[in-house]
Amino acid sequence: MKADEPGAENTDARVPPAPEPAPGSRSGTPTVIVDDLHIIYRVYGAATDAEKGNAANALMRLLKRQGRPQMKEVHAVRGVSFVARHGDAIGIIGRNGSGKSTLLRAIAGLLPPHSGAVYTDGQPSLLGVNAAMMRELTGERNIVLGCYAMGMNPVQVREKYQEIVDFSGIGEFVQFPMSTYSSGMGARLRFAIASAKAHDVLLIDEALATGDRDFKRKSQERIKQMREEAGTVFLVAHNLDVIEETCNRVIWLHKGKIKMDGDPQKVLTAYNNA
Secondary structure, three states: OOOOOOOOOOEEOOOOOOOOOOOOOOOOOEEEEEEEEEEEEEEEOOOOOOOOOOHHHHHHHHHOOOOOOOEEEEEEEEEEEEEEEOOOEEEEEOOOOOOHHHHHHHHOOOOOOOEEEEEEOOOEEEEEOOOOOOOOOEHHHHHHHHHHHOOOOHHHHHHHHHHHHHHHOOHHHHHOEHHHOOHHHHHHHHHHHHOOOOOOEEEEEOOOOOOOHHHHHHHHHHHHHHHHOOOEEEEEOOOHHHHHHHOOEEEEEEOOEEEEEEOHHHHHHHHHHO
């Protein structure tokens, strides 16, 4: 399927020749090429003020099969293009609804492009606050299964297990079901599991937002370490200090388009002044 056809899927491929490095990016082998990407998805629209009413009116509309929500199209990403390279840590910033999480999901191959294409060299791994883990299982079982899912063998899992527990800071709760964890504990464990293995491309969506100061510091150090191991990291976070301290490049999204792309200090200054 051609890249510009609707429904084209994320493709694991190198695309010669590579475009020139984007502002703020190191020279190096391209790991992600986003080419004129458009993402459109459909949602159910909310009722208008005229359609809203009390519970009795809502029940009557239901009985009369009226007031059904209308399907609406949302153009979440609009013609985004950039190149990411080995060693890059790229912060994605923007207001709520600007397309940040949608862009990460498209790079991970979880959302098909409406048009345009995403090319990746290696397997992208998406880590988000809502990343799926089995709540009925203990933290220990989730660590083991998560490591296996990332391609580790039993020996590697045993070698990494205690490191993951210590990094997450959940202590004895590792023996309890994840349904007993706070949102912060779950987020820390997910990050600890995902970052225990070197990734070609790691996509982090707000995973650092729920940790305490010590965990944020450790997380930033871990991301820097992953950059040094020639991986590529994308980070979405509302905490701009984390972006500034962690990333060597920032992309500012506004209404689904790139408004600015380059040096973190320059982009963040412009964003704060906007």
